[in-house]
Amino acid sequence: MPDTKLLMTFPVTATSHTLAEYRARGGYGALEKALRQMKPEQVAAEVNASGIQGRGGAAFPMGRKWAVVHPNDGQAHYLCANADEGEPGTFKDRWILEYAPHLLLESMLIAAYALQVRHAFVYIRGEFDRPYRRLAAAVEEAYAAGYFGRGILGTGFACDLVIYRGAGSYVCGEASALITSIEGKRGYPRNRPPRLTVRGLYQKPTVINNVETLSNIAWIIAHGGAAYSKVGTEKEPGTRLISISGHIARAGVYEIEIGYSFAKFIHEDCGGVLGGRALKGVIPGGISTKILTASDIEPLTLDNRSLQTAGSSMGSGGMIVIAEGTCMVRLLQVLLRFYHHESCGQCTPCREGMGWLHRIIDRIVAGEGRPEDIERLYQISAWNDGTTICGMGDAAGYATSGILNKFRDEFEYYIEHKRSRCNGTLECPRSS
Amino acid sequence: MQHLIPEFEQLRARFPEAFTSSLVLPCLRRIQEDRGYVADSDIDGLVEYLGVPRIQVEEVLSFYGQLRRKPIGRCHIQACRNLSCSLLGAERILDHLSRKLGIAPGETTADGRFTLSTVECLAACGTAPVIMVDDTYHESMTPEKIDALLGALR
Numbered sequence: 001m002p003d004t005k006l007l008m009t010f011p012v013t014a015t016s017h018t019l020a021e022y023r024a025r026g027g028y029g030a031l032e033k034a035l036r037q038m039k040p041e042q043v044a045a046e047v048n049a050s051g052i053q054g055r056g057g058a059a060f061p062m063g064r065k066w067a068v069v070h071p072n073d074g075q076a077h078y079l080c081a082n083a084d085e086g087e088p089g090t091f092k093d094r095w096i097l098e099y100a101p102h103l104l105l106e107s108m109l110i111a112a113y114a115l116q117v118r119h120a121f122v123y124i125r126g127e128f129d130r131p132y133r134r135l136a137a138a139v140e141e142a143y144a145a146g147y148f149g150r151g152i153l154g155t156g157f158a159c160d161l162v163i164y165r166g167a168g169s170y171v172c173g174e175a176s177a178l179i180t181s182i183e184g185k186r187g188y189p190r191n192r193p194p195r196l197t198v199r200g201l202y203q204k205p206t207v208i209n210n211v212e213t214l215s216n217i218a219w220i221i222a223h224g225g226a227a228y229s230k231v232g233t234e235k236e237p238g239t240r241l242i243s244i245s246g247h248i249a250r251a252g253v254y255e256i257e258i259g260y261s262f263a264k265f266i267h268e269d270c271g272g273v274l275g276g277r278a279l280k281g282v283i284p285g286g287i288s289t290k291i292l293t294a295s296d297i298e299p300l301t302l303d304n305r306s307l308q309t310a311g312s313s314m315g316s317g318g319m320i321v322i323a324e325g326t327c328m329v330r331l332l333q334v335l336l337r338f339y340h341h342e343s344c345g346q347c348t349p350c351r352e353g354m355g356w357l358h359r360i361i362d363r364i365v366a367g368e369g370r371p372e373d374i375e376r377l378y379q380i381s382a383w384n385d386g387t388t389i390c391g392m393g394d395a396a397g398y399a400t401s402g403i404l405n406k407f408r409d410e411f412e413y414y415i416e417h418k419r420s421r422c423n424g425t426l427e428c429p430r431s432s
Numbered sequence: 433m434q435h436l437i438p439e440f441e442q443l444r445a446r447f448p449e450a451f452t453s454s455l456v457l458p459c460l461r462r463i464q465e466d467r468g469y470v471a472d473s474d475i476d477g478l479v480e481y482l483g484v485p486r487i488q489v490e491e492v493l494s495f496y497g498q499l500r501r502k503p504i505g506r507c508h509i510q511a512c513r514n515l516s517c518s519l520l521g522a523e524r525i526l527d528h529l530s531r532k533l534g535i536a537p538g539e540t541t542a543d544g545r546f547t548l549s550t551v552e553c554l555a556a557c558g559t560a561p562v563i564m565v566d567d568t569y570h571e572s573m574t575p576e577k578i579d580a581l582l583g584a585l586r
Binding site: 076089093094127165168169183245246318 | 461554
């Protein structure tokens, strides 16, 4: 059912993001409930019972992440919302930041109460201008209304929130790099263990959750973890925000119940491929997830367990639709240029490997490809897998091998004939 | 940057104690917003004000794509060329910008008005192709919309 909405529950208007309208929709009621009627451990228990898993890409259960933190161990604990939305194709968190900033703030307050966090952070990517301004205005409104600071809602609970703006770095969306960035350093990912929930920001236990994941907490507390666990599938409860773009008739952000039909979503809810062209492939959850062909998606449902049967995953919910006629060699070139540009340079396999992948694809596109290049791309992808501190090296390898697995013949054709088997373009005009 | 110190003090007050190191990035952002880039004298001032190692400030400046140590044109146009934008004509948009401005990506017009850059995914894929003019997104771009936008900026 696409009709079950937990987040996109109201019509977006010019003022629907304000505190007044959020409260008119019942906003901050869950915070009242948590602070007045529940102990912190009861809040954590409800979140655990909901079964919610992370929406940033890794799908880690939020309850298990939280369980590592001991609220009464005498240390400072930090909470951080990951709003560094940068996985290409993903723009769902931007929807929350722009249209429902108070939903995130209320949810963060509830999380901060459960984890006994005095200082919470939102790490927002540096390019986000309007989302930042909307969020900053919401924070000011919330402070003025007494939702942040000391003595929140007349209780003994105190929490402050800092918005931390990035400055242009894909890798800072990785949780440990994000922490390093908030420490005012270049965003290098850290080796784990120790987990960030043990030693995170300034070596203190730190919980980092994606914006969308956190934003579900208000609903979970208002309705109960058990009610939440009944939405979606048994193994993957809840809804997901899917941002869909590329060659699709109706691009945008959609909220779907987890387990919804993949094909129905593409062909009916989103109006099918742009210009009525045939579907060539779909990248289901940001460019780091493996591409699926039109026939792959037919039996699939929108949940990780289903997509895993086809070798892919829901990732960050950033879906990119590709029409028949698109040159997959040129497409891979765009992706590898990106990974090469964004490698932070800390780990040798990624720093060197991204450059090699990029140079090989560039020479194939230039008509100078060699027959052994396809195997080279595979080898470098495999060499990156699991040999770097963060998952970026792995991700570039998944993207590369995913495309080669499905469209190898196009690469062979390009190398042999020194030109694309398609017309060589990526663009599918909107007007066609 | 000395005139920004009162602002930096307000910023510092919002952070937990002992988070001085965290101020490097927001201070650099603010300096750049003020001057257009970060000058060597700003680095000196920030090192003295925060008491952080100079190498930390230099590392941050070289790591983050949005920070720069040299001035650019008065108007910074950045065109996304990641996948979703490419699928809807980012290359054509970039070519058009290049032709209209008479410069290649990475260059500044001779009169110092415009700098053209490419940028990776801006998370506006549903309204591709997207360009950014200074801090503002311009979405669903077409050559016609670019002509109108450049006309208004000139």
